[in-house]
Amino acid sequence: MAAPVSGMGEAPAERLPVNSTSFQKKTRSKLVSIPGTRPSVQNGQLLVSTGVTSLDYLLGGGLAVGTVLLIEEDRYDSYSRMILKYFLAEGVVCRHELFVATAQDNPDDILQELPAPILDDVAVPKAVEQPRLTGEPQDSLDAMKIAWRYQHLPKVQSALASSSRFGHYYDVSKTMEAEIRQAAKCHRFCLPDHVTPSSTAHRLESYSALLESLQEVIHREGFDLAAPMSKSRNILRVGLHSLGSALWGDDLCCHDKPRHRHALTTFLYGLRALLRSSLSVAVVTLPSHLIQDRALMGSITRLCDNAIALESFKGSERETNPLYKDYHGLLYVRQVPHLNCLASQLPDHKDLAFKLKRKQFSIERLHLPPDLSETVSRVSRGELASACGPSASGTKNLDF
Amino acid sequence: MLSELLQGIETGGLLIIQDSCSYSGRDLLRSFIAAALNREEEVHVLCFDVSEDELTDGLKPPYTQRLHVHNAYPDPLGWTDHPAFAVQQFRVEDLTDLVKQASQPKPATLVIDSLSWVLRHAAPPAVCRTLQQLRKGGAVRAVVALLHADMHQRGTVGSVCHLASSLIAVAPGPKGNEAVAKITKRSKSGKVAQDEETFCITEDLTVAVLSRLPEARPNGSEEEQADPTANLTFNLRLSESELEAKQKLTLPFVFSKEKKTALLHPGPGSGRILYEPDANDDYDQEDPDDDLDV
Numbered sequence: 001m002a003a004p005v006s007g008m009g010e011a012p013a014e015r016l017p018v019n020s021t022s023f024q025k026k027t028r029s030k031l032v033s034i035p036g037t038r039p040s041v042q043n044g045q046l047l048v049s050t051g052v053t054s055l056d057y058l059l060g061g062g063l064a065v066g067t068v069l070l071i072e073e074d075r076y077d078s079y080s081r082m083i084l085k086y087f088l089a090e091g092v093v094c095r096h097e098l099f100v101a102t103a104q105d106n107p108d109d110i111l112q113e114l115p116a117p118i119l120d121d122v123a124v125p126k127a128v129e130q131p132r133l134t135g136e137p138q139d140s141l142d143a144m145k146i147a148w149r150y151q152h153l154p155k156v157q158s159a160l161a162s163s164s165r166f167g168h169y170y171d172v173s174k175t176m177e178a179e180i181r182q183a184a185k186c187h188r189f190c191l192p193d194h195v196t197p198s199s200t201a202h203r204l205e206s207y208s209a210l211l212e213s214l215q216e217v218i219h220r221e222g223f224d225l226a227a228p229m230s231k232s233r234n235i236l237r238v239g240l241h242s243l244g245s246a247l248w249g250d251d252l253c254c255h256d257k258p259r260h261r262h263a264l265t266t267f268l269y270g271l272r273a274l275l276r277s278s279l280s281v282a283v284v285t286l287p288s289h290l291i292q293d294r295a296l297m298g299s300i301t302r303l304c305d306n307a308i309a310l311e312s313f314k315g316s317e318r319e320t321n322p323l324y325k326d327y328h329g330l331l332y333v334r335q336v337p338h339l340n341c342l343a344s345q346l347p348d349h350k351d352l353a354f355k356l357k358r359k360q361f362s363i364e365r366l367h368l369p370p371d372l373s374e375t376v377s378r379v380s381r382g383e384l385a386s387a388c389g390p391s392a393s394g395t396k397n398l399d400f
Numbered sequence: 401m402l403s404e405l406l407q408g409i410e411t412g413g414l415l416i417i418q419d420s421c422s423y424s425g426r427d428l429l430r431s432f433i434a435a436a437l438n439r440e441e442e443v444h445v446l447c448f449d450v451s452e453d454e455l456t457d458g459l460k461p462p463y464t465q466r467l468h469v470h471n472a473y474p475d476p477l478g479w480t481d482h483p484a485f486a487v488q489q490f491r492v493e494d495l496t497d498l499v500k501q502a503s504q505p506k507p508a509t510l511v512i513d514s515l516s517w518v519l520r521h522a523a524p525p526a527v528c529r530t531l532q533q534l535r536k537g538g539a540v541r542a543v544v545a546l547l548h549a550d551m552h553q554r555g556t557v558g559s560v561c562h563l564a565s566s567l568i569a570v571a572p573g574p575k576g577n578e579a580v581a582k583i584t585k586r587s588k589s590g591k592v593a594q595d596e597e598t599f600c601i602t603e604d605l606t607v608a609v610l611s612r613l614p615e616a617r618p619n620g621s622e623e624e625q626a627d628p629t630a631n632l633t634f635n636l637r638l639s640e641s642e643l644e645a646k647q648k649l650t651l652p653f654v655f656s657k658e659k660k661t662a663l664l665h666p667g668p669g670s671g672r673i674l675y676e677p678d679a680n681d682d683y684d685q686e687d688p689d690d691d692l693d694v
Binding site: 076077078081082104105145146148149151152192245246247248249250251253254255256287289290291292314315 | 523524525526528529532533536553554555556558559560562563584586590591592594651654660663664
């Protein structure tokens with residue numbers, strides 16, 4: 001059956017680029033399409049890109065609008081900060097609005113470090129083997145003689161990527177130009193401006209101040225779902241850096257039995273309720289390696305929709321393991337949400353490792369190369385003899 | 401890396417010396433004070449753990465003009481009416497006033513001996529907040545603090561060290577007066593450098609770095625490649641003439657180089673469907689039977 005064309009014989013509303021077909025899906029939905037989002041192929045949710053395409057693939061195509069992504073920081077907070085910057089940079093490029101909150105540092109510090117987008121061309125991840133030049137001799141060891149049609153395929157399918165392009169690539173060595181950054185509207189929250197710390201307060205005020213500020217921004221800028229749909233909608237990207245650390249006034253990371261045990265969990269509950277009723281998406285980073293109470297960590301994970309954990313090899317004994325020499329750390333997917341469905345789409349490979357390259361933050365499957373050493377699969381003859389025969393002499397060959 | 405740190409801490413840096421009861425880091429702290437005085441910086445010291453005399457023992461007299469010691473050792477909790485410095489005064493406002501009133505407009509280096517004392521009597525989140533604000537404010541150039549890691553819970557030590565831009569963890573070394581320092585340095589760009597060095601401190605408070613500990617990784621011995629053609633009852637090896645004959649053999653379905661590259665890199669315009677919609681093909685997706693003439 002031929003695919004339908006929008007309108008009877010009318011010219012399509014947009015001129016399609018030259019090298020695509022003229023098939024067009026007839027859409028009848030009344031939803032205003034928001035730039036930088038796309039509907040999920042699995043459950044129809046509106047998705048935004050996190051800025052890292054491999055992470056989008058792991059989370060089921062992207063981050064659903066109205067959800068929270070929890071990133072458990074690595075020990076020195078280098079890679080989790082990088083992912084937060086990717087998330088905010090993606091917001092700038094897609095022209096979403098940003099809300100950045102930090103405890104003591106100036107939010108502008110994070111905003112000035114956003115990576116520069118690669119706008120002209122998409123950096124396609126290259127295959128492992130480069131295409132052969134015509135001048136090379138026929139019988140070089142690398143060129144395949146018989147299976148030459150497979151020459152360009154990588155040896156192991158380790159990179160995770162979905163087929164369609166959603167999300168942009170960024171060059172980490174350059175920072176985003178000031179004009180691009182200032183074109184995006186950004187709301188900042190710095191804790192000392194909003195809360196005067198008093199040591200006698202028995203209730204933690206920092207999280208409630210943050211929640212109130214976020215609610216005020218959402219309501220004022222019209223991200224509420226209850227607001228009239230007529231004007232053009234946009235997405236608010238919320239980035240909360242290092243929540244739960246001692247700089248927020250919370251002793252969750254300091255004591256084994258924290259006094260304000262439920263402050264962060266109450267905040268996350270309120271945050272999720274706020275996000276569900278508005279067109280926003282949040283990324284929260286948390287120094288989970290400092291939290292000693294694992295039950296509390298578990299409840300924090302449950303309260304966020306998506307949760308990943310980063311473990312960097314820097315400074316640990318895994319740094320010298322030859323298995324990990326190509327990577328910068330391991331990534332664990334702790335939780336993937338079920339949104340309006342019974343079962344969630346968990347990634348089928350659990351061993352994931354990440355590598356921060358200049359133009360890409362790649363997350364790959366960790367695969368073990370086949371072990372071809374002699375000691376592995378050969379059973380020594382002595383053992384075989386003593387196992388089967390009654391005699392105790394170990395060096396006799398079995399003779400049939 | 402220890403000598404680089406001794407030569408200067410960058411502005412806004414927080415250096416934490418983490419020690420335990422098996423080796424005291426106070427000598428290293430005093431050598432940092434001596435190095436800062438040699439560089440003609442103003443140094444303010446908060447003395448909680450030991451008395452002022454013990455701390456300044458060994459520091460040469462001409463330099464002590466730039467050294468301001470706030471002695472909290474006699475009365476740290478402010479039980480008498482006029483304490484020199486009390487733990488309650490460990491707040492940003494009080495510390496900034498203290499530093500500003502004593503020294504010249506040049507920002508000073510603040511040395512805290514020890515931070516453990518403050519953490520025992522003030523809430524760790526408040527202490528972390530004070531340290532962070534001190535770094536960001538202009539009055540203090542850098543902060544050097546001594547922390548006894550075995551006096552606090554792991555989360556507290558972790559939280560305070562998380563703030564630090566450089567961390568030196570000292571432990572007793574192999575010989576008597578030597579010690580091992582594990583240094584972690586975080587730069588503003590997020591890069592982390594780590595090192596492990598053996599050092600000892602001389603009488604005049606200079607640090608002699610003895611050796612870098614060699615990378616103590618056991619080198620995996622080269623595994624012998626298993627030779628599959630050995631120890632067989634049939635011959636799998638090729639002689640020279642057989643090798644030549646094998647190379648000369650032309651395989652079926654072997655194309656020339658040009659045809660191979662043409663097949664491997666498909667040019668534009670191959671394998672695409674260009675569809676021009678026909679008038680008969682317009683129908684509603686909802687009703688597939690729309691074009692039936694019934």
